[in-house]
Amino acid sequence: MEKSKVYFTDLHVTVKENLQQKLNRLIKTAGIGQIDFDKKYVAIKVHFGEPGNLAYLRPNFAKTVVDIVKGLGGNPFLTDCNTLYVGGRKNALDHLDSAYLNGFSPFSTGCHVLIGDGLKGTDEILVPVEGGEYVKEAKIGHAIMDADVLISLNHFKGHELTGFGGALKNIGMGCGSRAGKMEMHSNGKPHVSHEQCVGCAMCTKICAHGAITVMERKASIDHSKCVGCGRCIGICPTSAIMAAWDESNDILNKKMAEYTWAVLHERPHFHVSLVIDVSPFCDCHAENDIPIVPNVGMFASFDPIALDVACADAVNRQPVMAGSLLEKSLRNHHDHFTDIGPNTDWRVGMDHAVKLGLGNKDYELITI
Secondary structure, eight states: OOOEEEEEEOSOOBTTBOHHHHHHHHHHHTTGGGSOOTTOEEEEEOOOOOTTOOOSOOHHHHHHHHHHHHHTTOEEEEEEOOOSSSSTTSSHHHHHHHHHHTTOSHHHHSSOEEETTOTTSOOEEEEEOTTOSSOSEEEEEHHHHHOSEEEEEEEOEEETTTEEESHHIIIIITTBOHHHHHHHHOSSOOEEOTTTOOOOOHHHHHOTTSOEEEETTEEEEOTTTOOOOOHHHHHOTTOOEEOOOOOOHHHHHHHHHHHHHHHHTTSOEEEEEEEOSOOSSOTTSSSOOOOSSOOOEEEEESOHHHHHHHHHHHHHTSOOOTTSHHHHHOOSOSOHHHHHSTTOOHHHHHHHHHHHTSOOSOEEEEEO
């Protein structure tokens, strides 16, 4: 198989070219103009950052991508799907508040924000996964599947479950509806915390399978009837219904690859990753630690696998930042990401993505 092209530029600037202009040049040199954007709806998948986290990508970078898409005749929107856990992005209203708080407004980015899976994380499309080993039908946010073109703008950083968060995680996990995220994270069915349950019975009304009953003002789920759709998680006003969070990390990585396939299959896509502020954990945290390595640069490719591998290789070539969590957890693995998340091997997900036909691990790095 021919090597995939991954384009790279460092973070050095001149008085004639700032970082946004350099990112613009990188993306255009990487060939984004090969995509037909004319009058097409373009989903730009980003992570808006959990409130309290300051490592997420600045909205200025999103504006650069938006301006390119508009210049090519496209109709872009920024998007992400609601979270499975409790936080500032669990429903569309809170999610929009969080996005605007962190600077992702139409005024700063030049386009609107659409939450991909709707108000409560239940607006989804079931997408068959051809050759899926773990996922037969991926549950993807409706607005994302309605788009004609998908661009991922990724903050490349560490992750406690998947080793790192790059293009595959931003797309696969990020585009999954709440039920989709539960499918990736869980091997079992949701359960109820009776301490948090107030017996409102909203979950019984949304369950299409009669799996939930309320007795003495406490809900219970009959797992023999439950199909794991996750709608009860989205409807619960006190967050009393929770996913099992019991899937192995290697299988999580494989499921994430299958969800990525569902999002990208049979439509144009392009991917940009910024390896800056490489925090040890996901931007879903309401906090961020100091970076684990120095800033590296900006990467772009049509191949999300090659892009992730190139970014991982670049990070592994960097010295460990003194005082970082990575320095404290070094285990001589010669891989920064298995030192941060020792219970996962990110290569498992890459290999599975290659098997699905998503791309190629072998890449040619072209520096501009």
